[in-house]
Amino acid sequence: MMFVQVENLSKSYYKDGGFLKKEKTEILNGIQFFIKKGECLGLIGESGSGKSTLSRMILGLEKPTKGEVKIEGVSVSKWMKNNKGKMSVVFQDYTSSVNPHFTIRNIIAEPLAAWGDSKNLDERINVLLAKVGLPHAVIHKYPHELSGGQLQRVCIARAISTEPEFIVLDEAISSLDVSVQAQILELLRSLQNEMNMTYLFVAHDLQAVANLCDCILFLYRGKIVDRRETIDGYHVRSRSFIFS
Numbered sequence: 001m002m003f004v005q006v007e008n009l010s011k012s013y014y015k016d017g018g019f020l021k022k023e024k025t026e027i028l029n030g031i032q033f034f035i036k037k038g039e040c041l042g043l044i045g046e047s048g049s050g051k052s053t054l055s056r057m058i059l060g061l062e063k064p065t066k067g068e069v070k071i072e073g074v075s076v077s078k079w080m081k082n083n084k085g086k087m088s089v090v091f092q093d094y095t096s097s098v099n100p101h102f103t104i105r106n107i108i109a110e111p112l113a114a115w116g117d118s119k120n121l122d123e124r125i126n127v128l129l130a131k132v133g134l135p136h137a138v139i140h141k142y143p144h145e146l147s148g149g150q151l152q153r154v155c156i157a158r159a160i161s162t163e164p165e166f167i168v169l170d171e172a173i174s175s176l177d178v179s180v181q182a183q184i185l186e187l188l189r190s191l192q193n194e195m196n197m198t199y200l201f202v203a204h205d206l207q208a209v210a211n212l213c214d215c216i217l218f219l220y221r222g223k224i225v226d227r228r229e230t231i232d233g234y235h236v237r238s239r240s241f242i243f244s
């Protein structure tokens with residue numbers, strides 16, 4: 001079943017081009033793909049290729065100029081209204097995505113508190129910490145007392161706290177050391193199996209993505225130029241090679 005459908009998505013910005021002129025900059029052009037339920041789709045592209053713009057539109061944070069993103073057949077905004085907390089995001093910059101004045105407990109509790117769902121909160125936070133491989137002792141600590149890898153685990157615990165069906169991982173491991181990246185990938189893989197989540201994994205580097213994803217899309221200058229299926233981390237076929 002199609003879970004996420006991205007239909008003919010385009011995005012352009014207008015910038016002032018001087019005397020009475022508006023210059024149009026096309027960031028994304030005719031993007032079309034789908035993600036099946038329970039699948040991990042990788043999205044690879046160099047810096048400036050439009051990855052973040054595309055993930056913001058999938059998250060419903062930005063409106064496309066043309067086209068539409070649908071989840072289970074309805075617009076993202078409608079789906080999010082009907083499925084509170086069922087879509088989460090983990091960003092690259094774990095330091096700025098947490099409030100430095102919050103304890104780890106309160107950071108993880110944030111989305112649950114926002115949905116007014118605070119039943120058995122401490123017990124659930126303990127379960128979440130165990131799921132992401134962090135010791136119970138971190139709950140009273142502050143973000144600056146944790147390593148990058150530990151803090152990204154906290155962000156993952158927060159992202160899965162509402163038991164999401166869909167997680168967008170926007171360069172989620174890119175700023176971590178290679179050995180820590182491998183641990184976080186392993187964690188994401190086991191969580192995906194356990195919770196049957198659908199992932200969109202955005203990265204600039206193929207290595208990381210190939211291991212986790214079932215299928216990889218290559219974005220180049222705002223267009224999808226290749227789609228590859230992977231089996232156990234190896235590319236097995238290349239479909240629709242449409243360089244232009």
Ligand SMILES: Nc1ncnc2c1ncn2[C@@H]1O[C@H](COP(=O)(O)OP(=O)(O)OP(=O)(O)O)[C@@H](O)[C@H]1O
Pocket residue numbers: 013027045046047048049050051052053054204
């Ligand atoms: N609000 C905006 N107004 C004008 N241009 C924008 C806006 N947002 C993004 N852009 C431009 O769109 C292009 C793609 O940006 P985007 O952040 O999506 O790329 P990216 O592939 O995620 O790159 P990176 O990995 O460096 O974040 C860039 O050239 C950027 O300058």
